[in-house]
Amino acid sequence: MADPIRILIVDDHAVVRKGLAMVLRLEPDLEVVGEAENGRVGLEAARSLTPDIVLVDLVMPEMDGQEMALTLRKSNPLIKIMMLTGTEVDDRVLDLVAAGIEGYVLKNIEPVELVRAIHAVVHGEAYLHPDVMKKVLERMKPQQPHAVSLTHRELEVLEWMATPNTYKQIAVQLNVSEETIRSHAKSILEKLHQPNRAQAVLAAMKTKLIKLNG
Amino acid sequence: MADPIRILIVDDHAVVRKGLAMVLRLEPDLEVVGEAENGRVGLEAARSLTPDIVLVDLVMPEMDGQEMALTLRKSNPLIKIMMLTGTEVDDRVLDLVAAGIEGYVLKNIEPVELVRAIHAVVHGEAYLHPDVMKKVLERMKPQQPHAVSLTHRELEVLEWMATPNTYKQIAVQLNVSEETIRSHAKSILEKLHQPNRAQAVLAAMKTKLIKLNG
């Protein structure tokens, strides 16, 4: 094996950076060439160091992993990107996967597995954590079945239905007739199989169709 | 300074354990005497090693940090406990603080600050991360002012108001007259300062007065 794999670590947690570096330095064919504490610094480091792969934490101050990854992907597409995240699989994964980010691992990954993942990604394979893969597949499939497809307008009205406004007041807000709002509301109740406005809003919240701003 | 502070690290992420250990070993008066990958193992280790302080991750498989902390607090109250958590301040903090856990830091803490926190806790002080302290204070204050005190019966009716049932149907369920339910509902809306049933239910959910069973 010739040149070692050059690695850049981007994470705002100092202990995570040190821990990753320690684990990776145990491997003779891996070389940690730099560390950065946020996306902005990481972007500069990646461009000057031109590592083979960057390990990027998803949540960071100033510039998060998503923004950094997407930016780096455009400017330096040859640099591989491995996203690191907590135990929860963020919805942003889907955008990242769609953008062609090849690696996605949770922080509780076993060191040996992480090393394996790095090798895989550097050699052009994609490495997705099982949970991530599951989430991606979930989001791919249930498009067709019965995911209760509200139109854009209906979704907009539904969000207003979660406020104290009456239909008349919502109509004023959206610059349409009250009858139009009532018409949309009727469609919404029918599609969601709910008996009234209150239950429709509750059901929508449970299924993450809308979220409450508190 | 005589004996070093004996530390046990409990975290399911190997890289975090190594990172913490590395950072802490740089301090001459700190000694990492053990590591454990979950609460169950951590509990055994704590009892056999009797460290001065345990650093415990909140989220772990098998037995999480909360359960381990509460159990250890009962069996070995002299061992100090420092909870570690991600960037999000979990609601479980409040229970832990109430149980007398003296330390609570986020994982993005600076190494120097972590060392300071360990010293503080070992010497009998409490060390709460600013965000945690904020959360605790938030939850403490709104107790007294006027935490919207609904009667038991009103709370019961409020929970029914979150269902598709009409007042008449709720009345049947609770074996009282419809007028009684309407009367309670009026009091509830007034106390919660909400214009209608739907908003009352939403407001109640936001303030954790009731929870949705989905």
Place this chain on the structure above:
DNA sequence: CCGCTTCTCCCCCGCGCGGGGGAGAGAAAA
């Protein structure tokens, strides 16, 4: 004993809203 709270029940009124119709314009798909 008297005041206060809680739970119960009753009346009336008017509006919000759910359910049933129908219809036209424009865009997108077949």
Place this chain on the structure above:
DNA sequence: TTTTCTCTCCCCCGCGCGGGGGAGAAGCGG
């Protein structure tokens, strides 16, 4: 081009519900 979907708007009806009253019984604490 014809059909289908989406958004818009209209009518009528009846019930659910919010808001305004009042009242009696039971229990608690001063």
